[in-house]
Amino acid sequence: MKYGEIAHFSHPQHTLRFEYIEVPFKCDGCKEVGIGSRYKCSYCDFDLHMHCALPSSSISHPFYPKCSFQFLTRPPGDVQRYCNACEKDVSGFVYHCNSCGFDLHPCCAKLPRVLDDGDMKLFLYRKVSASCHRCGRKGRSWSYRSTCKNYNLHVACAKEMLVESWHELYFGRGGRGRKLETRIPSLKGTLGNHHGSRSSKSKVKKCCEMAGMAVQFIISAVLGDPSAIIAGVIGSMISKA
Template identity: 75%
Template sequence: MKYIDQIPHFSHPQHKLKFEYTEIPFKCDGCGEIGIGSHYKCGPCDFDLHMHCALPSPSFCHPFYTKCSFQFMPRPPGGVPRYCNACEKDVTGFVYHCKACGFDLHPCCAKLPMVLDDGEVKLYLEKKLSSPCHRCGRKGRSWSYRSACRKYNLHVACVKEMLVESWHEIYFRRSGVGYRKLETKIPSLKGTLLQTHHRRKGKGKVQKCCEMAALALQFVISAVLGDPTTLIAGVIGSLMSN
């Protein structure tokens, strides 16, 4: 998809925002969530927006909520704490809200692809899991991605938690007299995925299963970060192995 090189945006009237691509994670100034890859940025002001936040749909309907009509809002309505019905995380900025049902979705959660397919791994977005999540071992909870073979299941909430754990201080860490920028790194897979279902498998099968689970995780992370592309999944894969 081709995007306009520069756009004006109501949330940053001082300057136009320029289309950029980055392999370094950023915090979106619209929704407050993490991003990577394609986005719009104001360099002088260090202002970043996910593609979904920079170019939102005024309204849309979601297959999981057929009776809802979600409207884009620059801030959560009602002046009370709200959470995203997709990932169960707090809503602090841009949001899609259904007035009739009271449901809320982060812009990137609202636009999560129903299918992630790179030709080798195909993952389907599910409203609730019927099998345990590889991360937490629980069913249900938030929206999830399930592989076509039904062996790999990951809650969207769990993927976000992995990112938060790795980037607890996304930009800055106290260092002596001031602050310094952190090196951003996607969390390692070591210790993050449950391996109990591998115990009865041979060594070769275990390795292959873990490789496929890692590939699945790469694509779910890239989708959660707002750029569900093969390119970004590859970047994330290289960062995960560092």
């Protein structure tokens, strides 16, 4: 087997080769969208997140200290299950705690506790009392919050932005050949309700710039490769208008 190649139980026909791609892909393990690092079959339309290609048989998570999560290739039982991190359905690979019944997508289970590019830090919390910049709700799913505590985004909202912006990736026109920039979600219209109507233009602009960078980091992490944003794969999400 060549360097950078692996054999995987979910695709025994061929080996999978590591590659880095700058357009989104759908992981055939967890059935979620990915970007950046992946393992791909050169002969089939088959892709896996790094976390799905090289899973741990069991993991623990600081948010659930009493739980032991086991890696499963499909959600247990016949009832539809959802990820406790992002609140989205689980339909493929999953980490499941048998005693508590909690479930985590592989990429959600491996979300970094801190996203740091040197200028900005975002910390992952199980629950945040502050309102989300996108939906305005408190609580809900796991959230990333800035050090200054002025910016908060639910992991669930980050995924919803992806679904809304990338629906055509698999179900509409354009397909995989379109450039990434045309599918990047925009925050235009999502931040105004939570800045306060009396904020100065300069303050709003500064907040929007920070929020845009924060979303880039969060979405990159949710897609399974936090390094993607640092490498400049995901462009600006804020309209320059």
